[in-house]
Amino acid sequence: MRPMGFKVIKECSGTGARLGLLETAHGTVETPVFMDVGTLGTVKALEPRDLLELGTQVVLGNTYHLLLRPGPDVIAAAGGLHRFMGWNRPILTDSGGFQVFSLAKMRKITEDGCRFNSHIDGHEVFLGPAESMAMQRTLGSDIAMVFDECLPYPCDRPRAEKSVAQTLRWAARSKEEPHADGQQVFGIVQGGVYDDLREACARELVRIGFDGYAIGGVSVGEPEEAMYKAVEASVPHLPKDAPRYVMGLGVPHQMAECVARGVDMFDCVIPTRIARHGTAITRRGNVAIKAAKWAYDQGPVEEGCDCYCCRNFTRSYVRHLLSCGEILGLRLLTIHNVRALNRFMAEMRDAIREDRFDAFLAESRRNTSNT
Amino acid sequence: MRPMGFKVIKECSGTGARLGLLETAHGTVETPVFMDVGTLGTVKALEPRDLLELGTQVVLGNTYHLLLRPGPDVIAAAGGLHRFMGWNRPILTDSGGFQVFSLAKMRKITEDGCRFNSHIDGHEVFLGPAESMAMQRTLGSDIAMVFDECLPYPCDRPRAEKSVAQTLRWAARSKEEPHADGQQVFGIVQGGVYDDLREACARELVRIGFDGYAIGGVSVGEPEEAMYKAVEASVPHLPKDAPRYVMGLGVPHQMAECVARGVDMFDCVIPTRIARHGTAITRRGNVAIKAAKWAYDQGPVEEGCDCYCCRNFTRSYVRHLLSCGEILGLRLLTIHNVRALNRFMAEMRDAIREDRFDAFLAESRRNTSNT
Numbered sequence: 001m002r003p004m005g006f007k008v009i010k011e012c013s014g015t016g017a018r019l020g021l022l023e024t025a026h027g028t029v030e031t032p033v034f035m036d037v038g039t040l041g042t043v044k045a046l047e048p049r050d051l052l053e054l055g056t057q058v059v060l061g062n063t064y065h066l067l068l069r070p071g072p073d074v075i076a077a078a079g080g081l082h083r084f085m086g087w088n089r090p091i092l093t094d095s096g097g098f099q100v101f102s103l104a105k106m107r108k109i110t111e112d113g114c115r116f117n118s119h120i121d122g123h124e125v126f127l128g129p130a131e132s133m134a135m136q137r138t139l140g141s142d143i144a145m146v147f148d149e150c151l152p153y154p155c156d157r158p159r160a161e162k163s164v165a166q167t168l169r170w171a172a173r174s175k176e177e178p179h180a181d182g183q184q185v186f187g188i189v190q191g192g193v194y195d196d197l198r199e200a201c202a203r204e205l206v207r208i209g210f211d212g213y214a215i216g217g218v219s220v221g222e223p224e225e226a227m228y229k230a231v232e233a234s235v236p237h238l239p240k241d242a243p244r245y246v247m248g249l250g251v252p253h254q255m256a257e258c259v260a261r262g263v264d265m266f267d268c269v270i271p272t273r274i275a276r277h278g279t280a281i282t283r284r285g286n287v288a289i290k291a292a293k294w295a296y297d298q299g300p301v302e303e304g305c306d307c308y309c310c311r312n313f314t315r316s317y318v319r320h321l322l323s324c325g326e327i328l329g330l331r332l333l334t335i336h337n338v339r340a341l342n343r344f345m346a347e348m349r350d351a352i353r354e355d356r357f358d359a360f361l362a363e364s365r366r367n368t369s370n371t
Numbered sequence: 372m373r374p375m376g377f378k379v380i381k382e383c384s385g386t387g388a389r390l391g392l393l394e395t396a397h398g399t400v401e402t403p404v405f406m407d408v409g410t411l412g413t414v415k416a417l418e419p420r421d422l423l424e425l426g427t428q429v430v431l432g433n434t435y436h437l438l439l440r441p442g443p444d445v446i447a448a449a450g451g452l453h454r455f456m457g458w459n460r461p462i463l464t465d466s467g468g469f470q471v472f473s474l475a476k477m478r479k480i481t482e483d484g485c486r487f488n489s490h491i492d493g494h495e496v497f498l499g500p501a502e503s504m505a506m507q508r509t510l511g512s513d514i515a516m517v518f519d520e521c522l523p524y525p526c527d528r529p530r531a532e533k534s535v536a537q538t539l540r541w542a543a544r545s546k547e548e549p550h551a552d553g554q555q556v557f558g559i560v561q562g563g564v565y566d567d568l569r570e571a572c573a574r575e576l577v578r579i580g581f582d583g584y585a586i587g588g589v590s591v592g593e594p595e596e597a598m599y600k601a602v603e604a605s606v607p608h609l610p611k612d613a614p615r616y617v618m619g620l621g622v623p624h625q626m627a628e629c630v631a632r633g634v635d636m637f638d639c640v641i642p643t644r645i646a647r648h649g650t651a652i653t654r655r656g657n658v659a660i661k662a663a664k665w666a667y668d669q670g671p672v673e674e675g676c677d678c679y680c681c682r683n684f685t686r687s688y689v690r691h692l693l694s695c696g697e698i699l700g701l702r703l704l705t706i707h708n709v710r711a712l713n714r715f716m717a718e719m720r721d722a723i724r725e726d727r728f729d730a731f732l733a734e735s736r737r738n739t740s741n742t
Contacts, residue, residue: 041691045698048683070666070691077667078687086683295441296448312419312457316449320412320441327416327698 004182006031006212006243006264012357016235016262019352022212022243024090024142025182026082029057031243031264032348034250034341035092037272039065041085044272045331046338048087054307054335055342058090058142060267063135064099067125068118072138080140080180092267093141094247095132095174097188098150098216111169113147129170133177141183145214146174148188153222160192164201172208184211186245192217193226195233202237212243215263219248228257235262252281252344253368256361259348271337276330278322281340284367289333294319301332307339308332375553377402377583377614377635383728387606387633390723393583393614395461395513396553397453400428402614402635403719405621405712406463408643410436412456415643416702417709419458425678425706426713429461429513431638434506435470438496439489443509451511451551463638464512465618466503466545468519468559469587482540484518500541504548512554516585517545519559524593531563535572543579555582557616563588564597566604573608583614586634590619599628606633623652623715624739627732630719642708647701649693652711655738660704665690672703678710679703 010019020031035058036043036051043051043059051059061081078084081091100107104116104125113128129147136144148167151160167190175185187205191197205213215234218227231246238244243264249255250268258266271281278290282302289301300310301318309318309332321329351360381390391402406429407414407422414422414430422430432452449455452462471478475487475496484499500518507515519538522531538561546556558576562568576584586605589598602617609615614635620626621639629637642652649661653673660672671681672689680689680703692700722731 040695040697041688042697042699045702047679047699047703049679069695070687074666074687074691078669078685084685084688084691086688295445298449308418308420314449314455316441316445317412317455317457320445320455324411324440326411326413327702328413328418331416331698331702332418 004184004211006241008241010353012352012355015260015357015361017259017352017357018262018264019349020243020264022264024184026088026090026142029090030349032255032259032345032352033057033265034255034345035060035265035267036338037062037267037269038085038087039269040069041066041081043338044276045327045334046272048085050335051087051338052089054339055346056338058092059085059087061091061093061139061141062096062099063093063132063139064096064103064127066139067096067127067135068120072135076138080138082140090142091139092143093136093139093145095136095145095147096127097132097148098247100127101150101152109149109166113170129173130177133174133179137178137180137183140180143184143186143212144179145186146171146188146210148190148216150220151190151192151217153192153217153220153226155192157194160194160197164190164197168201168204168208171205171210175208175210186210186212186214186243188214188216188247189234189238190217191230191233193222193230195229198230198233199237202234206237206239210242212245212265213238214245214247216247218246219254219268224254227254228261231258231261231263250341252283252341253364255345256348256364259352260357260361271341272334275333275337278329278333280333281337283340283344289315289319290322291319301336302340305336305339305343307336309336375555375582377612379612381724383723383726386631386728386732388630388723388728389633389635390720391614391635393635395555397459397461397513400461401720403626403630403716403723404428404636405626405716406431406636406638407709408433408638408640409456409458410640411440412437412452414709415647416698416705417643419456421706422458422709423460425710426717427709429463430456430458432462432464432510432512433467433470434464434503434510435467435474435498437510438467438498438506439491443506447509451509453511461513462510463514464507464510464516466507466516466518466559467498468503468541469521469618471498472521472523480520480537484541500544501548504545504550508549508551508554511551514555514557514583515550516557517542517559517581519561519587521591522561522563522588524563524588524591524597526563528565531565531568535561535568539572539575539579542576542581546579546581557581557583557585557614559585559587559618560605560609561588562601562604564593564601566600569601569604570608573605577608577610581613583616583636584609585616585618587618589617590625590639595625598625599632602629602632602634621712623654623712624735626716627719627735630723631728631732642712643705646704646708649700649704651704652708654711654715660686660690661693662690672707673711676707676710676714678707680707
């Protein structure tokens with residue numbers, strides 16, 4: 001088995017931004033990286049060959065969704081998620097914690113985990129650290145996440161304290177469970193908007209010891225500044241030589257701000273979800289391609305983009321497809337949006353490599369204020 | 372402009388099957404050929420690059436649908452349908468006659484055409500030979516079809532007689548209208564199940580003179596034998612050196628039977644439509660991939676198929692995607708089904724080339740009786 005782990009290969013002077021290499025059982029990931037969400041074993045509307053062409057490095061699989069459909073037996077029969085979905089590059093799986101607390105109904109939390117009813121057919125399922133890690137072992141992901149409780153926003157102090165304590169006990173148990181060969185395990189810093197809880201949680205996770213550390217419970221409706229504050233409260237207490245991952249974040253300028261604060265990894269459903277609603281991500285902000293003003297427009301979805309959609313089709317055509325509900329319309333926009341974020345991250349890595357991340361961040365802020 | 376027209380390059384002894392080359396303004400088509408339906412300017416769920424990879428030679432565009440959405444002005448702004456949809460190979464457009472009589476509401480037929488209400492938003496539209504040919508000129512298709520009335524099944528003799536007379540007057544007017552540069556025009560033989568009407572219609576169309584001849588009003592619910600009888604009543608009265616096209620047919624063994632009777636071209640929505648309903652076309656008949664029995668199946672959708680879906684994914688995975696309503700599921704099955712028909716036609720052409728079409732037809736009949 002190849003050597004695994006994380007290495008910072010370049011720090012950008014004057015900022016927290018850093019270039020890293022994350023070695024996994026299915027290849028090397030260059031960070032900072034945006035990971036595409038493939039909830040049910042597919043990044044919606046895309047094939048593995050598309051992802052390679054678009055520069056996607058890591059696909060995220062959702063333990064909760066895959067547990068319900070197709071279930072562990074079907075995945076096991078295929079020999080794991082990589083083989084099942086035909087993606088032989090790195091996969092990160094979440095623990096299902098977030099989904100249990102956001103999607104499932106009539107849940108009951110105990111020390112061992114959470115009893116809930118499936119959002120598909122209502123049948124009762126139990127998911128805790130043991131069950132989550134067992135499912136992630138079956139999935140065979142390169143990176144497994146600990147089972148945690150994701151706090152809502154807002155959340156009062158006593159609730160947050162209790163929850164962080166639970167998350168830490170579950171983190172310790174998640175680490176003790178058996179893992180797939182070569183599977184790395186990341187802890188998750190919770191604590192809501194309470195800086196001291198974030199710090200305590202981070203310190204305790206580091207004491208337990210994980211291959212990487214996520215910052216969870218952000219991008220859940222709190223103000224943008226509160227999100228950066230949560231990152232700032234967590235990062236200084238995490239090891240320099242471990243990757244840091246902000247979960248559920250995919251807005252370009254927000255990712256740049258987090259990278260400036262030392263974050264290495266991101267994931268979000270935004271690029272694929274808004275594509276299905278007819279919205280393109282561009283360097284100047286989001287564009288509603290369904291709008292009537294594009295009916296005759298012979299330009300590409302985004303000038304200067306190198307994706308298959310922008311190289312071959314006009315806004316007029318893509319708008320027509322979207323207006324008619326044609327699958328190709330949302331597929332072409334998905335291709336563009338995934339490429340747009342991957343290009344953004346690649347240019348960010350170049351900026352760090354060439355010690356000009358400050359300028360990149362400044363431009364990212366300017367583009368945001370234009371939209 | 373390159374020379375255009377049709378050439379029979381090989382006749383298979385003992386059958387009516389023939390190998391042909393159809394030269395168009397956008398390249399040469401090898402016949403017998405199955406054409407994929409791209410109703411609204413996209414073969415549903417597929418990109419032009421997919422079609423090239425799958426061996427699709429001709430895309431069919433629907434004049435009726437494109438007239439309503441996006442409308443002629445948007446297509447004209449792009450410089451025609453080829454540029455609009457990014458497909459620079461041959462395009463055949465139907466005339467809209469079939470759709471007016473099957474989809475539209477509250478229609479009124481006059482000598483000039485048909486007044487109807489859009490099936491989308493109810494607005495009133497008039498379509499006759501002049502309007503259809505003008506739209507097909509705007510689309511810039513390589514092959515335009517005359518505006519005709521497609522008879523339903525069953526249809527009594529007086530109605531059929533009256534309709535054939537109307538179709539012939541519209542055919543003559545369709546030929547007189549101006550066409551796009553290099554655009555070929557095909558007549559359409561109607562006549563329902565009445566052999567003498569089919570013969571009379573064919574003879575009159577030949578007298579008017581067209582670049583090719585379609586047999587319409589088949590595959591509209593009549594028994595399979597009645598369909599072959601309609602083909603047999605029409606083909607002998609059509610020129611040997613012009614292509615013959617059976618409209619709306621895409622069932623493999625039925626296409627083989629028609630080729631045995633001298634037919635060169637086919638089109639049908641079947642491969643893409645049934646893919647969206649979870650059904651795979653295989654050499655042994657249709658297979659419902661959604662069926663529970665495939666839940667753990669590690670084989671491809673069809674053994675021996677060379678398509679991207681069959682080379683990379685299992686029935687288990689495709690079934691899972693279909694069960695979850697994932698776009699990728701229907702896209703992968705669409706890829707397979709389009710490839711399945713293109714492979715079937717390519718093997719049929721090889722059989723004709725090698726003078727063993729009889730054996731190909733016999734095998735096609737055997738496979739059908741197995742299903």
